[in-house]
Amino acid sequence: MKIRQLVPSLATLGAILALFTATAALKAEPLCSQATLSGTYVTYSAGTVGTGTPYASVGKVTYDGHGNGTSVGTRSVAGAVTQKNTGTGTYTVNSDCTGSKNFGGPGGTNFDFVVTADGREIFFIVTNAGTVLTGRAVRLDNSRN
DSSP: OOHHHHHHHHHHHHHHHHHHHHHHHHHOOOOOOGGGSEEEEEEEEEEEETTTEEEEEEEEEEEESSSEEEEEEEEEETTEEEEEEEEEEEEEEOTTSEEEEEESSTTSEEEEEEEOTTSSEEEEEEOSTTOEEEEEEEEOGGGOO
16 A cells, blocks of 8 residues: 555544544543532422322522531422421432432431532432422532532
8 A cells, every 4th residue: 555545544544533432432421429419409399299289399408528418498288388497318329420318317208319410400309109209409609619
């Protein structure tokens, strides 16, 4: 093969390798850990509890980056509003950015969630039997460096 033919072939090969490398990087799983949840988040949820009783809540949850959290908020259950509800909980974040948490200990509320790799948003669902409750949490910008 002549040098003139070899140079375009090497350039084509390089472009193909670059394309495969870029595609593999796009498919790479995000890497999350306990530390992904760190700071204070504003949160809301809505759905039903028990036999279809309407439920809604807003509040703040603060995560310590080590598997612990605290919450404070307001909730409405069938129109009965209670304010300044507080709680503590624990959480686990998997490397694929899925996780679970429990607030209130045994008999408390259990959640499954997905957190964005940068830790800015959490999408969650309550997994307690008889509950249809979903929500979202967004980290306050000033709560994490």
